[in-house]
Amino acid sequence: MKYIKRELLDPADEFCLKIFKAGLKNSEYVLSNGLPSKDYFDLDEAILGRSENMFETTEEFVKRLVQKVKELDGQHHFDRIAFIDKGGQGPVGLIFLAALIYMTVRKEALIIRPFKELHRSRVKGRPIRSGEKILILSDVATEGNTIFSAAQVIWDFGGKVPCALVFYDREQGAGENLMKKDIELISLRARETLKKNPEIAEKQYDAPKKIKELERPFVFPTLDLIEM
C-alpha cells in the first residue's frame, strides 16, 4: 500500500503552533539511531519549559490530542493505547502526559519496552490479548525504527497495530517504512508543513544552527552526582 501523508492538526491552530515553537530546537543533535539531525522536537521540554500558562497550555494541548485520538478510535476501534519506553525513563517524550492522555481518552494503556532483552519484560500492563487493536502513541518519528520495534512486540503477543500517532514527523522515511509493515503513520504535524509557517521556519529551519553548543568543552559530572 502506498503511504499517503496524514496530519491531524488544523493548520490554522495557533495554539498548537505555540507548542511546536517551544519544543523545536534549533541546533545539531545525534539521534538515538546514530543519525545526525538538525531537527529536534522535545515535547516534555515544550510543556515543562513554559513558565507562563503551563497548566492551561498542557490542558489545551491534551484536549486537542484527545480529540484526535478519539477521531482515530472512531475509525479503528482501538482496545488500548501503547506508549514506548526506550531506555527505562518512561514513555518517550510523553513522560508528563502519558497518564493524562489515557485517563482522558478513557482507554486502557500499556507501556512497550522494545529493547529489553527478556521478552516477558517488554510489556508493562495487562498482557496483550490475541487480536487486540493497539494504537502506538509517540512523540517523534524519524525512520520509524522505534515504532516498528514496539509493533513487533505487540505482534509477538498476537495484537494488531493498524496505525501509530506521533506529534511530529521529521519526514525521514518513517511513513514509507512503516507502511511497508501495514502500519499507517499519522502525525499531528510534519516537518514540511511546519516549514511553511514563516515564524517557525525562521526560528527552526532557516536560521543558522547554534553549533556553538557543540563546541563547549564537555565537563564530566562531579563525583557527587555520579554517586546519585
Place this chain on the structure above:
Amino acid sequence: MQNIINLLENTIKSIKDSERVETHKLTETLRDLQRKLRKEVFVSKSKEARLLAFFLNAYILSIFSNLFIDTPDDEEDILRPQRQEFLKKISMLFPEISSKLKANNKVEIFNILADMVALYAETINKINLKDMSKGGRHEIH
C-alpha cells in the same frame, strides 16, 4: 588497578560473609560494587583499570536492567531459579578475575570477561526459551 582488585576482594568477602546465598544479599553486593566501579571509570589513573571498571559497571547495569527487571508476578517461577543460578555462577567468577588481575594475566582476564558475557547471554536465552515452552508467543529475534 589495585583499587579494582580491592573492590573485587571486598565483594568476594561480602558474599562469603553472608551465611547463605540469598538473592537480595547478592544483588545488594553487586549494586554496591557497580556504584564504586562507576567512580573508578572517572577517577582511575590507569587506562586498563578504567576499561575494566567500565566493562564491569556496564555489565552489572545490564544485569539489573534486563535480567532482574520487573516482570509479571505470576511468571516469577521461571525467573527465580535462573536468576539464582546466574548469581551463583557470577559470584564464582569474581575471585578468578581478582587472582588473574593480581597475576597481571591479561589473556586470562579477557577469557573470564568473555565467560561472563556468555553466561549473561545464555541465561537470557534460557529464560526466553522457557517462556516459549510455556506457551508464550515470544520469539528470539
